[in-house]
Amino acid sequence: QKEVEQNSGPLSVPEGAIASLNCTYSDRGSQSFFWYRQYSGKSPELIMFIYSNGDKEDGRFTAQLNKASQYVSLLIRDSQPSDSATYLCAVEGSSASKIIFGSGTRLSIRP
């Protein structure tokens, strides 16, 4: 089992709709969870960071964490074409403070 799993996509969502991205992780003791956006050929940029169970909202983005289910998600409201990118889920494990990435989900917002 991979440490951090994401559906590779592509996920196609119409402009203005809600995009829902999901991620599961294997280390039950994981502490911190990150969502990054990466455009082709560029470095990842941090979108959201969450470490407590529940929802965390920042503008159009909402991260949801459920540690019991080992599941973290990212919702993007009012999706825009500029949101088209690969979204990477990253998890800090319970040991060694290392941050491990999922394989990423390609999101495509169609006008």
Added chain:
Amino acid sequence: GAVVSQHPSRVICKSGTSVKIECRSLDFQATTMFWYRQFPKQSLMLMATSNEGSKATYEQGVEKDKFLINHASLTLSTLTVTSAHPEDSSFYICSARGYGGNTEAFFGQGTRLTVV
């Protein structure tokens, strides 16, 4: 967000030579820096984790003698690819994190290394 500066952004080198990549945290003290490698259409693979003043912890399968990591100060870490070969061509990205638990990790711009 915090600023992490990585240089150079692109480098082409001859096979057998060494290349040094710098990663600097510009507006915070980075107690931990991570080095990743990303091949085309693949995710980021963690190469090593370094804490200021101590030796880097390398992931399984990463040769510590080939990828030399130095984290001599709270604002600078370097990755040196020694005796580079074409298969080392990749996108190398550093990430830096500050003090305390539950803090964000910010990325540098990445370095596109091409070994010819």
